[in-house]
Amino acid sequence: xxxxxxxxxxxxxxxxxxxxxxxxxxxxxxxxxxxxxxxxxxxxxxxxxxxxxxxxxxxxxxxxxxxxxxxxxxxxxxxxxxxxxxxxxxxxxxxxxxxxxxxxxxxxxxxxxxxxxxxxxxxxxxxxxxxxxxxxxxxxxxxxxxxxxxxxxxxxxxxxxxxxxxxxxxxxxxxxxxxxxxxxxxxxxxxxxxxxxxxxxxxxxxxxxxxxxxxxxxxxxxxxxxxxxxxxxxxxxxxxxxxxxxxxxxxxxxxxxxxxxxxxxxxxxxxxxxxxxxxxxxxxxxxxxxxxxxxxxxxxxxxxxxxxxxxxxxxxxxxxxxxxxxxxxxxxxxxxxxxxxxxxxxxxxxxxxxxxxxxxxxxxxxxxxxxxxxxxxxxxxxxxxxxxxxxxxxxxxxxxxxxxxxxxxxxxxxxxxxxxxxxxxxxxxxxxxxxxxxxxxxxxxxxxxxxxxxxxxxxxxxxxxxxxxxxxxxxxxxxxxxxxxxxxxxxxxxxxxxxxxxxxxxxxxxxxxxxxxxxxxxxxxxxxxxxxxxxxxxxxxxxxxxxxxxxxxxxxxxxxxxxxxxxxxxxxxxxxxxxxxxxxxxxxxxxxxxxxxxxxxxxxxxxxxxxxxxxxxxxxxxxxxxxxxxxxxxxxxxxxxxxxxxxxxxxxxxxxxxxxxxxxxxxxxxxxxxxxxxxxxxxxxxxxxxxxxxxxxxxxxxxxxxxxxxxxxxxxxxxxxxxxxxxxxxxxxxxxxxxxxxxxxxxxxxxxxxxxxxxxxxxxxxxxxxxxxxxxxxxxxxxxxxx
Numbered sequence: 001x002x003x004x005x006x007x008x009x010x011x012x013x014x015x016x017x018x019x020x021x022x023x024x025x026x027x028x029x030x031x032x033x034x035x036x037x038x039x040x041x042x043x044x045x046x047x048x049x050x051x052x053x054x055x056x057x058x059x060x061x062x063x064x065x066x067x068x069x070x071x072x073x074x075x076x077x078x079x080x081x082x083x084x085x086x087x088x089x090x091x092x093x094x095x096x097x098x099x100x101x102x103x104x105x106x107x108x109x110x111x112x113x114x115x116x117x118x119x120x121x122x123x124x125x126x127x128x129x130x131x132x133x134x135x136x137x138x139x140x141x142x143x144x145x146x147x148x149x150x151x152x153x154x155x156x157x158x159x160x161x162x163x164x165x166x167x168x169x170x171x172x173x174x175x176x177x178x179x180x181x182x183x184x185x186x187x188x189x190x191x192x193x194x195x196x197x198x199x200x201x202x203x204x205x206x207x208x209x210x211x212x213x214x215x216x217x218x219x220x221x222x223x224x225x226x227x228x229x230x231x232x233x234x235x236x237x238x239x240x241x242x243x244x245x246x247x248x249x250x251x252x253x254x255x256x257x258x259x260x261x262x263x264x265x266x267x268x269x270x271x272x273x274x275x276x277x278x279x280x281x282x283x284x285x286x287x288x289x290x291x292x293x294x295x296x297x298x299x300x301x302x303x304x305x306x307x308x309x310x311x312x313x314x315x316x317x318x319x320x321x322x323x324x325x326x327x328x329x330x331x332x333x334x335x336x337x338x339x340x341x342x343x344x345x346x347x348x349x350x351x352x353x354x355x356x357x358x359x360x361x362x363x364x365x366x367x368x369x370x371x372x373x374x375x376x377x378x379x380x381x382x383x384x385x386x387x388x389x390x391x392x393x394x395x396x397x398x399x400x401x402x403x404x405x406x407x408x409x410x411x412x413x414x415x416x417x418x419x420x421x422x423x424x425x426x427x428x429x430x431x432x433x434x435x436x437x438x439x440x441x442x443x444x445x446x447x448x449x450x451x452x453x454x455x456x457x458x459x460x461x462x463x464x465x466x467x468x469x470x471x472x473x474x475x476x477x478x479x480x481x482x483x484x485x486x487x488x489x490x491x492x493x494x495x496x497x498x499x500x501x502x503x504x505x506x507x508x509x510x511x512x513x514x515x516x517x518x519x520x521x522x523x524x525x526x527x528x529x530x531x532x533x534x535x536x537x538x539x540x541x542x543x544x545x546x547x548x549x550x551x552x553x554x555x556x557x558x559x560x561x562x563x564x565x566x567x568x569x570x571x572x573x574x575x576x577x578x579x580x581x582x583x584x585x586x587x588x589x590x591x592x593x594x595x596x597x598x599x600x601x602x603x604x605x606x607x608x609x610x611x612x613x614x615x616x617x618x619x620x621x622x623x624x625x626x627x628x629x630x631x632x633x634x635x636x637x638x639x640x641x642x643x644x645x646x647x648x649x650x651x652x653x654x655x656x657x658x659x660x661x662x663x664x665x666x667x668x669x670x671x672x673x674x675x676x677x678x679x680x681x682x683x684x685x686x687x688x689x690x691x692x693x694x695x696x697x698x699x700x701x702x703x704x705x706x707x708x709x710x711x712x713x714x715x716x717x718x719x720x721x722x723x724x725x726x727x728x729x730x731x732x733x734x735x736x737x738x739x740x741x742x743x744x745x746x747x748x749x750x751x752x753x754x755x756x757x758x759x760x761x762x763x764x765x766x767x768x769x770x771x772x773x774x775x776x777x778x779x780x781x782x783x784x785x786x787x
Contacts (some may be wrong), residue, residue, distance in 0.1 A: 012319065023306045031279045031304055031311040033295040034239060038231055039283055041293075045086060045230040046192075046287055049219055050172050052080055053194045056090070056217035060196045064094075064214065069113035071138045086221065086229035090179065093153060093163075093193065093216040096124075098131050108150075119149075128374065134163050134216070145182045145220070159191070165248070165289060166195045167213050168206055174288025175244050177262045180220060188264060190245075192288045193218040200243055221477065223265045228393040231267070238303035240268040240275075242295045243325045246284075248292045261293060271299065279304055297778055329371045357433075364439075364449030365600040366405065377378040378434075379458055380427035394424040396431070406611035412439050412450060422455065434460045449479040456554070466728050493614050507602045515599055518592050526587045527596060530575060531603045549573050562588045574604035613751060641675035642683070644708055644715055644782075655695075662701040682758045689751040691777050697723030713784055714764070720777035734768065755780075 049539070059074055066074075075090055095106055102125060108122045124135050134153040139145050153159035158178050166173035172194045178190040178422070193216040197203055201212030231241060244261035279298035298304035359375030361368050368386050376383040395401040404422050411418035417439045424432050438452045455566055512781055516524055550569045557565035558581065568588055577584065587596060652665065694704055701723035708714055726734065730778075737753045759766045763783050770776035 009319070012202065012317075013665055016211055019751060025648050026100070027306065028279070030295075031239075031298055032281065034235055034303075035281045035283070035294075038241065038296070039285060039294060040238070042227070042230045043285055045226070048083070049087065050194070050288075051194065052078065053172060053192065053217050053219060053463055056092075057194050057196050060092075060214065060217070061199050064199055067113050068138055072140060073115055073139050087219045088222050088224040088225065089140075089148065089182070089220040090140045091136050091148070091218040091220060093218055094135050095139040095213050095215050095465070096133040096135045098129075101133060103311060122150050124150050124152050126152060126155050128152060130154055134160070134409065136218075137215075138368065141571055147182045148180075148220070148410075151181055155239055162191070162193065162288075163216065163578065166193050166216065167210060169219055169289065170195055170197075170203060174290045176247075176290070177223065177264045180527075182220075182224065187224060187668055188224055189220065190219055190264070191220050194423070227313065228265070229264045232305070235303070238299055238301075240266075240271055240297045240377045240615060242266045242297075244293045244295075246293050247299050249286045256548060263290065264405075275299075299646065351381045358453055358455040361386070361452050361454075362446075362449060363391060363452060369449060375454065378432070378454075379424065385427075396423065396425050399601065404606070408436065413446070426464040426729055432456055451684055478492070498613065501606060504604060505602075508599060508606070511595065511602075512526075513601055515592065515595050523587065526583045527600075529583065530577075530600060546573055549774040553580060554613065560773055563593065564597065564779070568593075571597055571601045571604055575600060575607075582646050597699045640680055642678050642680045643675050644673060644683075645669050647680060647683055648687055648706055648717070650706060651684055651691060655688075655691055663698070664693065664703045666703060666705040668707040669710075673708060676715050677785055678782065679758075682761070684756050686758050686780065687719075689755050692749060692778075694719055694721035694723070694776070694778075699770065700722070702775075711781070713786075715784070717780045717782070719780075720775060725772040725774050726776050727772055728770075731768050731770070735766070 019760050054339045055078065065579055071092060078085070080090065083331065094104075102247070105123055110118050111121050114117045121681050124133060132154060135496070136151045136153070138397045139149045139492065142149065153163060155220055162173050162175040172192055174192045175190050177188050177190055178252070179186050180191075182187060195209075195216055196214045198214050202208045203212060222491045227243065228236075231531055242263070243265040243266050246261045264381050273601065275297035281296045283294045283296075285293075285294060356374050358374055359372065359378050361371040363369065367390055368387065369388075371383055371386050373383055373745070376386055379386070391405075392398070392401045395404065400423070403766070404420075408418045408420060411420075417437075419435070420502040421433065421435050421439050424434050427430055433456070434454045435457045436452055438450055439451045440446055537683070550566075552571035553572055557568055562568055574586065590596060648667075648669075652667075691704070691706075698704070705718070706722040707716075707718040735752050735756045737750060756766055759782070765781050767779045767781075768776060
């Protein structure tokens, strides 16, 4: 048996060796054929380009003074991009004596045959003093090749050497590999040019050709672009092509010694692997009088890889019998090992399932097929009591059972995964708050059922509720601080005005009797009329209007010869006088003018102080009313028809202190908005959080716009600021608990979470619209109940 096994194995190996030898011969032949064809493709492509160059040279021979427009039109008719692709640009290089340079630059700048504006920025560059310039005059296409326009090739030794060789030989000549001036990426390129001689000039001798040279037609190449277009793309994955320039094909008389090969192109520069099966080939090609060295090497795998399938087709049947016995033994051993491993894995999974701290259940058709002890303990059952039972036993009512099932099963059918919070009941009837994670066992086979993981979140919700209450108390504390500051201002005004009122009243009580004893009855009547008119209602004056009126009255009193005219004018303005009446003038020209002014000023102080006190009391009353509305709540939690304009104004009144410096408040309320059934104290919390966030986002400087309007069957409230805005990637996160963009210590991250919860309790939605640097706008949509 062992001898037969060895004989079959030997014959199999011999057959494999013969087939491998034949395969290698075929691979060698294919590699040689491919490389010859590739070299021919490159040569053919270049010869077609040289033919195009000769056609351009012939055009200049037929029409020496070819214009830029004619050059452009000729190239468009040739359609070189379609017929001979792979080049970067077509150029005409003019031979320009130094004496003609200035006139030449002027003519190009004014050349409007192709561009309506000419080329006002054109100049020969680089600026270099020499007798003869080789300037790129025509450049097609111009776009992408602007930096070559006007380039003096005589200033570049690599270009100049090729130009002189082309001039002397009369043949197309290529440059050595170089970096093109118009290629900012610094890729390797080269230029092929053909000389253009003046028509009719003798060209037999070297001197004649040099004298008759008019310019050059040129094709500019990026080496990579040319080669990738010329080389068969199907060969590139299997064949590495490296091309080097090794100098001129024929040494030039007096030329320098041969330089080191210059890399021109490498189809796989990142490949470091050795050639497949040692397949390499070298060849050369003359391109524009320069000698290019081609090195071909096969890449591992692909076209030049041995066909292992054939070898395997021979080897495998021979080895089959030998391996069959070993395979049977190995299969038996593997099966035994797998059975042991499977039993161990199942035991581990069962231990994890039974001892998990969370509840796990397998459900099919809304019946519990299996559950772990964690679920049973959490709900107060034994595991066997739950297995086979409907999941209805976990819910307090049929409505809760149907609602939870509708939401969860629709989600896992569409999204394959669902997370949600539900209220279950324990066996003893007590409620328990749970978070469920559910998904189908196999989304392609829904009949297999679903798996659900649940855990008790009652403690978590209690902690969140406590944190939310702390956040509300923090907001209330800040609001109280604002109210205290807002009330303190009018109280200070009342105190100051009461002091002024006392001083003025004391002066009136002591001096008025003496004044009336000194005044004649007609003058007494004028004084009484002056004080009476001061008590009449009048429109308040701005500071500017008050100064203007004092100046006008002062000038009139000075012209009338009244002493202390400026002081008298100030008193009259405070008393509400708008002009100089004759009765006033007579009163102010009385011998007791000083006492009259003193008492009139005291009366004005009385009136002004009383007005200030009334205004301050009104302000305090308004704040107290707003605070009363803000603090009003329904202990039963029943919705109350609420005017949303009044609700918003209540919070804005309490935040009035924040608007005094740097914040412009814009209210945009729709006038006919009906009351909305809601919980007013909760909506106050929503407006408080949104307005406070907006003020902080603007650093208390900017425009705060509050809008209120009806949109369909809902009220739409918008709070917009001109702050720094919110990046789009954070729009969903800002409503998550504990997420905040504020610095440490300035926010708990619960404000917008509270807002979202309150809005959701009212059946509404909240959205944010914002871009960085453009501010943010929060829109709250609160639906009206169906009629």
